[in-house]
Amino acid sequence: xxxxxxxxxxxxxxxxxxxxxxxxxxxxxxxxxxxxxxxxxxxxxxxxxxxxxxxxxxxxxxxxxxxxxxxxxxxxxxxxxxxxxxxxxxxxxxxxxxxxxxxxxxxxxxxxxxxxxxxx
Amino acid sequence: xxxxxxxxxxxxxxxxxxxxxxxxxxxxxxxxxxxxxxxxxxxxxxxxxxxxxxxxxxxxxxxxxxxxxxxxxxxxxxxxxxxxxxxxxxxxxxxxxxxxxxxxxxxxxx
Numbered sequence: 187x188x189x190x191x192x193x194x195x196x197x198x199x200x201x202x203x204x205x206x207x208x209x210x211x212x213x214x215x216x217x218x219x220x221x222x223x224x225x226x227x228x229x230x231x232x233x234x235x236x237x238x239x240x241x242x243x244x245x246x247x248x249x250x251x252x253x254x255x256x257x258x259x260x261x262x263x264x265x266x267x268x269x270x271x272x273x274x275x276x277x278x279x280x281x282x283x284x285x286x287x288x289x290x291x292x293x294x295x296x297x298x299x300x301x302x303x304x305x306x
Numbered sequence: 307x308x309x310x311x312x313x314x315x316x317x318x319x320x321x322x323x324x325x326x327x328x329x330x331x332x333x334x335x336x337x338x339x340x341x342x343x344x345x346x347x348x349x350x351x352x353x354x355x356x357x358x359x360x361x362x363x364x365x366x367x368x369x370x371x372x373x374x375x376x377x378x379x380x381x382x383x384x385x386x387x388x389x390x391x392x393x394x395x396x397x398x399x400x401x402x403x404x405x406x407x408x409x410x411x412x413x414x415x416x
Contacts, residue, residue: 223405225407231410232309232395232407232408232409232410233344233346233352233395233397233407233408233410234309234407235397235404235405235406235407238403238405246402246403246404248307248404249307249404250307282351282352284352290342290357290358290361291340291342291357291358291399292342292354292357292358292397293342293344293352293354293397294354294357294363296351296352296353297351298350298351299351
């Protein structure tokens with residue numbers, strides 16, 4: 187059973203960069219059948235797609251976050267990562283990593299999520 | 307890229323059927339038959355319930371069904387059960403390899 191696990195600091199100061207890593211286990215991140223994505227949920231609000239990355243490194247970002255988002259992939263470690271720069275309190279959220287299955291264009295496996303709080 | 311519009315809450319009694327709407331635009335829901343639905347119990351990972359508008363992944367109960375008309379997609383839960391109480395989100399492909407989620411609907415089983 188594929189598993190995804192988010193990791194990273196739970197507290198980030200305003201104006202700094204949020205960094206998270208998603209480790210994929212029981213499956214290869216290098217499969218051509220999947221993309222890998224980040225989705226977040228601010229407290230009391232809905233889900234927001236942040237971006238998606240292919241194992242080759244090709245990235246696609248939410249236009250509203252594009253100027254601050256960088257995603258990368260490390261196939262040797264079976265991991266992909268998210269960096270969000272110049273964070274503010276509005277970036278406080280539970281961040282999820284997920285697998286996007288190409289054939290059906292849906293996020294079929296998700297991590298449990300990690301809460302990141304932006305505060306001084 | 308604006309969030310798809312869902313009702314904030316929907317409720318029903320056990321055994322009843324409920325429907326959740328997901329309204330987008332001609333740039334997302336209306337242009338592609340690529341709407342997915344997710345069930346989210348707070349504190350847990352979201353679960354894929356419907357993909358490509360109306361298809362169920364293996365293991366998802368056939369009490370869940372999806373449809374689309376124009377710019378609006380819908381999720382119907384029939385034979386409502388206590389375990390169905392959760393938040394539900396739609397998601398649509400929006401072109402250029404981008405995606406947009408709905409505002410979310412809280413389903414309450416009375």
